[in-house]
Amino acid sequence: MEFPEELKYTEEHEWVMIEDDIVTVGITDFAQDSLGDVVFVELPEVGAMLEAGKSFGVVESVKAVSDVYSPVSGEVVEINEDLPDTPELINTSAYEDGWMIKIRLSDTAELDDLLDADAYQAFVDEQG
Amino acid sequence: MKKTPLNQLHRDLGARMVPFGGWDMPVQYTGVIDEHLAVRSAAGLFDVSHMGEIEVRGAGALAYIQELTINDASTLVDGQVQYSAFCYPDGGVVDDVTLYRFAADHYLFCVNASNVDKDFAWMQKVLSEGDFSDVELTNRSDSFGQLALQGPKAAAILARLTDLNLETITYYHFAQGAVAGIPTIISRTGYTGEDGFELYCAADAVARLWQELLAAGAPDGLVPIGLGARDTLRLEKKYALYGHELSEAITPLEAGIGWITKLDKPSFIGRTVLLDQKTRGVPRRLVGIRMCEPGVPRADYPVYADGTVIGVVTSGTMSPSLKVGIALALVATEQSAIGTKLEIGIRQKRVAAEIVKTPFV
Structure with missing residues (x-):
């Protein structure tokens, strides 16, 4: 299972890519593997204001419904328009084609709460 | 949590295990969608050893079963299977079951895993409170292993491992014979809507039966199937699942299994209420x-x-x-x-x- 070094992570199994004040968010390889075949994704609208720690969308596998939580607060500036028709991108390319949303950060201090790859790996190992 | 004899083999195959009705069962091996499509296009093998088996023996078996079940067991011949159910007097469903007739004085019920103890207690209560003679009930759930081999390639795969002529075993019939040398009840039934078989053997032989079948079927694309795809396969065919479409609070007429509810049978538990519901309309x-x-x-x-x-x-x-x-x-x-x-x-x-x-x- 891969957790790229250049990304940050949450204990809710989201990954975050930081580029200046824009962050891209998706779910981790661990999350997609636990869910199984993803068959439906619900995303917020562009312009929606998100709050760190609150659900911004839903990923559904054949068997289960999972909320996805926003790692940071801010405004949704872009959503992955490919996901509604090809939700399986989350399984096949969790860190690239399976990205979910881009958020314009409202508080860069929130980034300090995120885990680096080693810390996230340790967290996942603990989950067993 | 209970384990079937195949538990370690599932883990070795990389299955994701989940609790189901008190059992530690594989929900998927590679993925629910791939497994589902494999059964529709080729074949899949399911461990259904968690299902329960309850035997009814004795000269009074048929009279007892007629009162216990909503379908008409008197139409069965030796070697035939019937889909049926037990109801409470209020018309709610105790369980949906399949009934196997081996002989006039020997039947076997296959019941849902999560309901085995409830069903057996209910069957004993019906027996003790009714006017029946020469009926013997045995819960044989622990002595049976069970596999389901399902899909358009199922018959061709099974034929490689048995001398029985599978063409003589028609839908909802069964025969007894050897599969890979293992004494097996071969039943042409299933829960997927595809052609296929449910195979009952001794619990201590089921691991070998599983491995022999997987090996024999590999060239045809046979793969192991978890409970995830078992659920999507049955759902596409509108087969009821106890606890969802059937329960103590849902009658068989409401659940769409009126076709097995034989209200013209003179007596069975639940008949009065179900006849009334049928007359008034569900x-x-x-x-x-x-x-x-x-x-x-x-x-x-x-x-x-x-x-x-x-x-x-x-x-x-x-x-x-x-x-x-x-x-x-x-x-x-x-x-x-x-x-x-x-x-x-x-x-x-x-x-x-x-x-x-x-x-x-």
């Missing part, structure tokens, strides 16, 4: 629903028509065959016609759907 019916907009219907989601709640989803999924959300739901009879436009309450939204013909595929 208040709600099980229907098939297909989403008209993106969304996955799930058990317990509300069903709306004209803005008001008319029922509830009992099972739902994204159909791997159709790639659209499908559901079974209990809805008010007056709004249960095919073509009725509905909405399913999915989280905060109401999503368009309609009642369609079943099976879905």
Whole structure:
């Protein structure tokens, strides 16, 4: 299972890519593997204001419904328009084609709460 | 948590294990969709050793079974299987079962894993409180292993391991013979809507039967199938699952298994209430629903028509065959016609759907 070094992570199994004040968010390889075949994704609208720690969308596998939580607060500036028709991108390319949303950060201090790859790996190992 | 004799083999195959009805069972090996499609196009092998088997023996067996079950067991011949159910006096369902007739004085029920103890206690109660003689009940669930071999290639695969002529075993019939040298009850039944077999053998032989079948079927694309695909396969065919479409609070007439409810049988437990319900008309019916907009219907989601709640989803999924959300739901009879436009309450939204013909595929 891969957790790229250049990304940050949450204990809710989201990954975050930081580029200046824009962050891209998706779910981790661990999350997609636990869910199984993803068959439906619900995303917020562009312009929606998100709050760190609150659900911004839903990923559904054949068997289960999972909320996805926003790692940071801010405004949704872009959503992955490919996901509604090809939700399986989350399984096949969790860190690239399976990205979910881009958020314009409202508080860069929130980034300090995120885990680096080693810390996230340790967290996942603990989950067993 | 109980384990079937195949538990370690499932883990070795990389299965994801989940608790199901008190059992530690594989929910998937490679993925629910791949496994589902393998059964529809080639063949799949399921460990269903968690299912229960309860034997009824004695000269009084048929009279007892006729009172216990809603279907008419008197029509069975040796080597025949019947889909049936036990009801409570109020018409609620104790369990749905398959009934095997070995001889006039020897029958076997296959019952749902999570209901084995409840069913056996109910059967003993019915026996002790009724006027029956020469009936002996034995819960043989622990001594049987059971596999389901399902899919269009199932017969060709099984034929490699047995001398029995499988063409003589027609749908809902069974025979006894050796499969890979293992004494087996070969039943042409299943829970997928595909051709296939349910195979019963001794619990201590089922691991070998599993491995022999997987090896013999590999060239045809036979793969192990978990409970995830077992559920989507049965849902596409509108087969009821106890705890969802059937329960103590749902009658067989409501659940769409009126075809096994033989009200012309003079007596059986639940008959009075069911006859009354049939005469008055059922208040709600099980229907098939297909989403008209993106969304996955799930058990317990509300069903709306004209803005008001008319029922509830009992099972739902994204159909791997159709790639659209499908559901079974209990809805008010007056709004249960095919073509009725509905909405399913999915989280905060109401999503368009309609009642369609079943099976879905």
